[in-house]
Amino acid sequence: xxxxxxxRRTFLKGIGAAGxxxxxxxxxxxxxxxxxxxxxxxxxxxxxxxxxxxxxxxxISLLSGLSLEDGFVGLTVLxxxxxxxxxxxxxxVASWDAVRRVEANTELEYHNADARDVTxxxxxNSALGYTGENVHTAVIDSGISGLHPDHQVTLQHNYRxxxxxxxxxxTFWTDVxxxxxxxxxxxxxxxxxxxxxxTNTAENRGMAPDADLTVYSAGLTxxxxxxxxxxxxxxxxxxxxxxxxxxVSNSYGSASADDYDPDAALxxxxxxxxxxxxxxxxxAGNSGPATNTLNDYAKAPHxxxxxxxxxxxxxxxxxxxxxAPAYSGETNYDRQTAFKNLSAYRAGESVSGxxxxxxxxxxxxxxxxxxxxxPLDPLNATGEGNDLYYxxxxxxxxxxxxxxxxxxxxxxxxxxxxxxYPDPLDVLNTLEATAIEARADYTPANIGAGFVDGEAAVxxxxxxxxxxxxxxxxxxx
Numbered sequence: 001x002x003x004x005x006x007x008r009r010t011f012l013k014g015i016g017a018a019g020x021x022x023x024x025x026x027x028x029x030x031x032x033x034x035x036x037x038x039x040x041x042x043x044x045x046x047x048x049x050x051x052x053x054x055x056x057x058x059x060i061s062l063l064s065g066l067s068l069e070d071g072f073v074g075l076t077v078l079x080x081x082x083x084x085x086x087x088x089x090x091x092x093v094a095s096w097d098a099v100r101r102v103e104a105n106t107e108l109e110y111h112n113a114d115a116r117d118v119t120x121x122x123x124x125n126s127a128l129g130y131t132g133e134n135v136h137t138a139v140i141d142s143g144i145s146g147l148h149p150d151h152q153v154t155l156q157h158n159y160r161x162x163x164x165x166x167x168x169x170x171t172f173w174t175d176v177x178x179x180x181x182x183x184x185x186x187x188x189x190x191x192x193x194x195x196x197x198x199t200n201t202a203e204n205r206g207m208a209p210d211a212d213l214t215v216y217s218a219g220l221t222x223x224x225x226x227x228x229x230x231x232x233x234x235x236x237x238x239x240x241x242x243x244x245x246x247x248v249s250n251s252y253g254s255a256s257a258d259d260y261d262p263d264a265a266l267x268x269x270x271x272x273x274x275x276x277x278x279x280x281x282x283x284a285g286n287s288g289p290a291t292n293t294l295n296d297y298a299k300a301p302h303x304x305x306x307x308x309x310x311x312x313x314x315x316x317x318x319x320x321x322x323x324a325p326a327y328s329g330e331t332n333y334d335r336q337t338a339f340k341n342l343s344a345y346r347a348g349e350s351v352s353g354x355x356x357x358x359x360x361x362x363x364x365x366x367x368x369x370x371x372x373x374x375p376l377d378p379l380n381a382t383g384e385g386n387d388l389y390y391x392x393x394x395x396x397x398x399x400x401x402x403x404x405x406x407x408x409x410x411x412x413x414x415x416x417x418x419x420x421y422p423d424p425l426d427v428l429n430t431l432e433a434t435a436i437e438a439r440a441d442y443t444p445a446n447i448g449a450g451f452v453d454g455e456a457a458v459x460x461x462x463x464x465x466x467x468x469x470x471x472x473x474x475x476x477x
Contacts, residue, residue: 362435373391403431
């Protein structure tokens with residue numbers, strides 16, 4: 001198969017501001033909501049903090065025509081103004097043609113504790129007693145704040161990238177211990193969703209707070225060589241007996257409409273990691289809601305692709321989708337067929353059927369997930385006290401480590417029950433077989449087998465009863 005040309009790989013950090021603005025301006029977001037938030041008191045002349053959503057950013061200036069005691073602030077990219085309005089002013093603003101919504105500035109609920117609860121992990125930790133203590137999970141990302149209170153025990157290796165090309169270096173990676181290798185906080189956040197131990201704030205602990213953690217820091221700019229050499233190092237360390245890593249979480253990629261290319265460097269790397277007993281978990285990408293936008297590296301049948309949902313288990317608009325059934329080209333939702341064909345291809349045999357999988361595996365919370373951040377990280381939403389060490393981020397970058405953490409718990413339960421580590425394919429199949437079709441708007445392209453059910457998956461593993469291909473069913477179209 002010919003190698004496909006793909007753009008430079010980037011971290012999947014969530015929807016960009018311009019993307020949100022476009023979604024609002026399209027008329028699709030919030031169309032069924034009332035124009036005025038019912039929390040607001042239209043009969044009061046006391047100023048109330050509001051966010052006014054306009055058609056465009058230019059329309060924000062309309063607020064200058066009002067007599068506002070505190071003035072107003074317009075956001076730079078988003079078509080939103082922030083101010084204080086009386087009840088009568090709220091009614092006046094709501095009557096403007098350019099206004100789409102007048103919303104109260106109410107307190108929001110952070111979602112990491114919710115992610116633990118809605119996936120069943122809270123029960124897995126507290127009632128079933130599995131916290132990942134027998135498992136080692138790796139993360140390839142922007143790095144980690146090695147000094148973060150929640151990573152002092154769980155962090156085993158903190159590798160920084162070295163480029164040996166044309167230098168005196170003899171290795172790609174060096175362990176720098178508890179240094180801060182994260183320039184923006186993305187990797188610290190994803191790592192915390194897996195194995196933040198809650199030392200600083202227990203309610204913000206990760207899915208598997210007692211798991212060992214290895215992090216590969218690629219820095220702000222992620223190139224293929226960073227990811228491929230990290231996989232290479234991880235595989236070599238496992239084969240040498242220097243690590244027992246079972247899972248590798250990857251919140252990065254490149255979304256395209258291309259067919260799966262089994263010979264792309266990173267696809268080769270993930271196959272070899274899989275063969276070495278490591279399950280690669282990948283973010284689906286943030287190029288939704290259109291179909292055929294799936295992360296190129298999530299199309300591999302040996303990889304678990306994760307879509308992002310809200311806490312209500314709805315697939316987010318930004319979450320990338322696979323191919324629709326009507327796509328005029330290769331459309332395959334059958335993991336077993338693709339895996340069989342890819343295995344034959346890797347063995348040098350002639351293959352005529354599909355080797356790629358064009359649907360997501362499962363979905364998990366990826367909207368405003370709270371996890372670990374350093375106080376100095378640019379991505380940190382700073383607050384008071386302990387809030388300095390945590391912050392909310394959205395994207396499939398967040399749903400990926402949440403699911404990698406659930407996979408870690410599955411491995412932990414199976415090891416506890418049998419004394420041996422499971423095959424990565426059995427872990428993948430178990431996560432898909434126990435996923436639930438929680439909503440009628442699920443499709444194979446947007447969420448695959450359904451919403452991840454940590455409690456059901458771990459309970460099966462605790463009985464030594466992992467699933468195979470025959471037990472996996474994808475959601476109804």
